[in-house]
Amino acid sequence: MANQKVKNDAITSRDVDFAQWYTDVCRKAELMDYSSVKGFIIYRPYGYALWEMIQAFMDKRFKETGHENVYMPMLIPESLLKKEADHVEGFAPECAVVTKGGVDTLEEDLIIRPTSETLFCEHYAKIVNSYRDLPKLYNQWCSVVRWEKTTRPFLRGSEFLWQEGHTIHATEEEARAETMQMLDIYESTAKDLLAIPMVTGKKTEREKFAGAEETYTIEALMHDGKALQSGTSHYFGDGFAKAFDIKFLDKDNKQKHVHQTSWGVSTRLLGAIIMVHGDDNGLVLPPRVAPTQVMIIPIQQQKPGVLDKADEIAASLKAQGIRVKVDASDKSPGWKFSEAEMRGIPLRIEVGPRDLENGQCVVAKRHNGEKLTVDINDDLPQSISTMLDDIHEEMYQKALAFRNDNITKVETYDEFKNVLETKGGYVKMNWCGNEECEVKIKEDTSATSRCIDQSATVSGTCPICGKDAKHLVFFAKAY
Amino acid sequence: MANQKVKNDAITSRDVDFAQWYTDVCRKAELMDYSSVKGFIIYRPYGYALWEMIQAFMDKRFKETGHENVYMPMLIPESLLKKEADHVEGFAPECAVVTKGGVDTLEEDLIIRPTSETLFCEHYAKIVNSYRDLPKLYNQWCSVVRWEKTTRPFLRGSEFLWQEGHTIHATEEEARAETMQMLDIYESTAKDLLAIPMVTGKKTEREKFAGAEETYTIEALMHDGKALQSGTSHYFGDGFAKAFDIKFLDKDNKQKHVHQTSWGVSTRLLGAIIMVHGDDNGLVLPPRVAPTQVMIIPIQQQKPGVLDKADEIAASLKAQGIRVKVDASDKSPGWKFSEAEMRGIPLRIEVGPRDLENGQCVVAKRHNGEKLTVDINDDLPQSISTMLDDIHEEMYQKALAFRNDNITKVETYDEFKNVLETKGGYVKMNWCGNEECEVKIKEDTSATSRCIDQSATVSGTCPICGKDAKHLVFFAKAY
Numbered sequence: 001m002a003n004q005k006v007k008n009d010a011i012t013s014r015d016v017d018f019a020q021w022y023t024d025v026c027r028k029a030e031l032m033d034y035s036s037v038k039g040f041i042i043y044r045p046y047g048y049a050l051w052e053m054i055q056a057f058m059d060k061r062f063k064e065t066g067h068e069n070v071y072m073p074m075l076i077p078e079s080l081l082k083k084e085a086d087h088v089e090g091f092a093p094e095c096a097v098v099t100k101g102g103v104d105t106l107e108e109d110l111i112i113r114p115t116s117e118t119l120f121c122e123h124y125a126k127i128v129n130s131y132r133d134l135p136k137l138y139n140q141w142c143s144v145v146r147w148e149k150t151t152r153p154f155l156r157g158s159e160f161l162w163q164e165g166h167t168i169h170a171t172e173e174e175a176r177a178e179t180m181q182m183l184d185i186y187e188s189t190a191k192d193l194l195a196i197p198m199v200t201g202k203k204t205e206r207e208k209f210a211g212a213e214e215t216y217t218i219e220a221l222m223h224d225g226k227a228l229q230s231g232t233s234h235y236f237g238d239g240f241a242k243a244f245d246i247k248f249l250d251k252d253n254k255q256k257h258v259h260q261t262s263w264g265v266s267t268r269l270l271g272a273i274i275m276v277h278g279d280d281n282g283l284v285l286p287p288r289v290a291p292t293q294v295m296i297i298p299i300q301q302q303k304p305g306v307l308d309k310a311d312e313i314a315a316s317l318k319a320q321g322i323r324v325k326v327d328a329s330d331k332s333p334g335w336k337f338s339e340a341e342m343r344g345i346p347l348r349i350e351v352g353p354r355d356l357e358n359g360q361c362v363v364a365k366r367h368n369g370e371k372l373t374v375d376i377n378d379d380l381p382q383s384i385s386t387m388l389d390d391i392h393e394e395m396y397q398k399a400l401a402f403r404n405d406n407i408t409k410v411e412t413y414d415e416f417k418n419v420l421e422t423k424g425g426y427v428k429m430n431w432c433g434n435e436e437c438e439v440k441i442k443e444d445t446s447a448t449s450r451c452i453d454q455s456a457t458v459s460g461t462c463p464i465c466g467k468d469a470k471h472l473v474f475f476a477k478a479y
Numbered sequence: 480m481a482n483q484k485v486k487n488d489a490i491t492s493r494d495v496d497f498a499q500w501y502t503d504v505c506r507k508a509e510l511m512d513y514s515s516v517k518g519f520i521i522y523r524p525y526g527y528a529l530w531e532m533i534q535a536f537m538d539k540r541f542k543e544t545g546h547e548n549v550y551m552p553m554l555i556p557e558s559l560l561k562k563e564a565d566h567v568e569g570f571a572p573e574c575a576v577v578t579k580g581g582v583d584t585l586e587e588d589l590i591i592r593p594t595s596e597t598l599f600c601e602h603y604a605k606i607v608n609s610y611r612d613l614p615k616l617y618n619q620w621c622s623v624v625r626w627e628k629t630t631r632p633f634l635r636g637s638e639f640l641w642q643e644g645h646t647i648h649a650t651e652e653e654a655r656a657e658t659m660q661m662l663d664i665y666e667s668t669a670k671d672l673l674a675i676p677m678v679t680g681k682k683t684e685r686e687k688f689a690g691a692e693e694t695y696t697i698e699a700l701m702h703d704g705k706a707l708q709s710g711t712s713h714y715f716g717d718g719f720a721k722a723f724d725i726k727f728l729d730k731d732n733k734q735k736h737v738h739q740t741s742w743g744v745s746t747r748l749l750g751a752i753i754m755v756h757g758d759d760n761g762l763v764l765p766p767r768v769a770p771t772q773v774m775i776i777p778i779q780q781q782k783p784g785v786l787d788k789a790d791e792i793a794a795s796l797k798a799q800g801i802r803v804k805v806d807a808s809d810k811s812p813g814w815k816f817s818e819a820e821m822r823g824i825p826l827r828i829e830v831g832p833r834d835l836e837n838g839q840c841v842v843a844k845r846h847n848g849e850k851l852t853v854d855i856n857d858d859l860p861q862s863i864s865t866m867l868d869d870i871h872e873e874m875y876q877k878a879l880a881f882r883n884d885n886i887t888k889v890e891t892y893d894e895f896k897n898v899l900e901t902k903g904g905y906v907k908m909n910w911c912g913n914e915e916c917e918v919k920i921k922e923d924t925s926a927t928s929r930c931i932d933q934s935a936t937v938s939g940t941c942p943i944c945g946k947d948a949k950h951l952v953f954f955a956k957a958y
Contacts, residue, residue, distance in 0.1 A: 102626035147581035
């Protein structure tokens with residue numbers, strides 16, 4: 001019979017080979033499969049259900065904050081993509097190009113959207129005339145294509161699913177507030193839904209989005225000590241507005257350019273869930289994002305009353321709003337336990353003939369292996385509901401402690417290199433603000449600046465060049 | 480002040496130029512806009528919200544019937560698309576082809592999915608081994624690309640949004656039952672959500688889906704007497720299973736090929752809603768699919784208490800589960816009335832200073848122009864809710880009567896041509912089952928066989944060739 005202390009042989013151990021462990025979990029938990037086109041994965045039902053949970057949670061928040069969903073074309077004329085110089089420079093090397101349509105060779109190449117700033121800009125220029133038309137707060141759920149050489153499930157793919165918000169505003173102030181509001185929504189989604197604490201801050205000039213004035217990021221820390229950029233929110237100023245001529249007549253009767261933002265999270269979040277919470281038995285899902293929160297596994301299900309009791313418990317949990325399933329398949333209980341573990345289902349309830357006699361059932365917690373014997377009575381749904389909330393909190397606190405233990409502030413570059421090699425995680429260090437020092441760090445260590453700590457008071461010098469420090473920066477190796 | 484009897488000048492009259500009226504409604508109700516790539520439209524917030532309503536309704540039914548959502552890659556290798564001969568023959572002329580990825584020319588052309596049978600088949604062949612793995616009931620929400628020469632918003636586009644279900648089963652019987660179940664779900668969605676009565680039946684060999692053994696269809700009748708194919712459900716037999724080698728070990732220990740279905744509806748349904756229910760003042764939305772069911776328009780909103788009362792009514796309706804908005808913008812009430820009409824919002828509530836004094840408000844129904852004075856009290860939410868249900872029923876009955884009035888059974892080919900030219904709608908006529916006669920009808924009249932009436936008892940002869948009739952067929956001109 002399966003037990004949390006026993007390693008599941010189907011997957012590589014996390015500490016033996018983290019990369020292989022990750023791929024094993026992706027495959028064995030049936031989150032994804034490979035297709036015959038490199039870098040294009042299949043989101044299997046369980047993986048897609050996770051994405052649907054994230055979509056539902058975020059879409060509600062987007063709508064509550066006044067955003068509307070739209071759908072823009074999948075294809076962008078090459079000339080349109082080229083309208084904003086920095087933008088096209090950033091994306092040109094990654095484009096998938098359609099050159100034939102039907103029986104004809106196209107007059108102009110069409111690019112499968114790598115991101116849709118240019119399409120939104122073209123549309124906004126057409127539909128906005130007056131301050132009365134502002135703000136426009138649009139979002140789109142879709143897939144985008146970026147031709148990648150090295151790909152990994154959910155983390156880096158040639159096609160991935162995401163949402164991209166694109167908003168335009170009458171004033172800089174409003175657009176800046178939107179940029180920060182969306183960063184906040186991302187951070188709180190990570191915390192409240194995924195039980196993942198984020199490090200947030202501003203990207204350096206070198207790391208910001210192609211065409212943005214400022215990029216803000218949420219960064220998660222994986223179990224192997226590497227960072228994962230998990231969402232970004234950009235302030236564009238009026239750069240795109242000028243390139244695309246998005247103007248409006250303001251209350252003062254003057255023509256002005258709009259101020260713009262964009263922001264996105266993607267199926268990378270699935271990678272974050274796996275690598276923050278997973279263990280040697282597979283996936284461990286935080287309860288709020290788990291498509292199935294409770295799996296009821298009948299023991300000796302052929303015995304009279306067992307399946308009925310399992311169904312009865314399921315019905316009572318469902319009435320409480322809990323996502324519950326009964327595994328009544330003809331597999332052995334041990335097999336079912338392993339499968340529920342691999343899939344990271346937060347709670348497993350076992351119910352067999354002896355439990356029926358005692359009016360009890362066994363509840364096993366996936367995240368810490370704890371097992372409880374619980375009375376089957378009217379209080380059960382509320383107890384399970386409370387347990388799920390507690391599990392969320394425990395998983396978040398564990399991830400938070402891990403993250404905090406893995407932020408190391410250093411004063412010298414030797415110390416920086418030493419911490420990075422021996423411990424990993426975030427290394428916080430002063431920085432002068434010059435790209436040369438940032439590049440040197442990357443070339444020496446492969447670590448990149450993840451973001452600027454904006455709450456820090458900066459003093460002292462940059463350990464690379466010795467000049468005055470302008471920022472305290474989170475550096476890390478990253479996915 | 481706007482009034483239902485007065486024609487809205489912003490759009491062409493339906494009876495003057497139906498095609499222009501349709502485009503006007505699409506644009507002026509802000510359902511869509513054109514992009515700079517021909518045939519690729521922008522789904523604006525209001526149009527996309529309609530699609531989201533349809534998605535939510537259908538997705539629930541799909542899941543209730545055991546289906547799971549997945550996401551397959553956007554790109555299909557040319558060789559994969561060619562594996563099933565009939566299938567590729569049907570789709571090859573419509574393909575958008577990616578020939579470059581990043582900085583390289585691709586070794587093999589990749590096709591943007593026109594439909595995803597081949598991707599599902601390739602995946603199923605990998606993951607199915609035993610009867611225990613069956614059935615697989617997968618669905619995907621996505622966009623597809625089919626290069627079209629002549630395009631119209633929602634009706635025919637080079638890119639459109641849809642869902643495509645793909646299922647595999649151990650037996651023919653089960654697969655056939657699935658095909659019919661999904662047709663039923665489509666028909667009842669049209670009736671219960673969109674207030675549209677469908678004609679349903681089997682497609683002829685000539686009209687069936689490329690690669691299918693049988694295709695079933697739901698066909699709606701537009702105001703101009705033309706039919707609109709609105710959804711199809713296909714039974715594939717084991718044709719694709721043999722081409723893609725999808726086999727399983729059955730209970731009897733024999734290797735067998737699976738039996739397969741696919742089924743889809745698309746954003747064409749938005750076109751159906753517009754052309755079945757719309758009028759000379761714009762869109763008319765059935766209440767259940769309307770993103771906003773009630774628009775409250777304050778009169779003299781600057782007067783004390785007016786906006787408060789509007790908000791109070793809105794809150795009470797919202798608590799009843801009604802989708803309600805207050806239009807408190809600085810536009811005139813007349814402008815607001817017109818806009819609510821153009822957007823087809825089922826109920827408009829007017830509330831002004833005099834109404835406050837009397838404790839009443841005016842409720843105007845979009846579908847028939849009726850205006851009522853109603854007390855503002857605790858019963859109001861329930862009254863509005865009942866009105867919305869009644870409106871749905873009235874709209875459905877009106878569309879049903881129109882459809883029934885426009886089905887004409889004929890005995891001779893002269894009669895057929897005469898009815899088609901003078902009256903339009905469906906013309907029911909005997910058919911021998913030979914493609915030659917079907918082609919002659921199309922060449923002579925441009926009408927096509929929409930579907931075979933499977934409930935009919937057939938007698939007599941085919942008016943084209945004089946041979947014994949095999950089927951009674953619904954013919955119509957179609958979009």
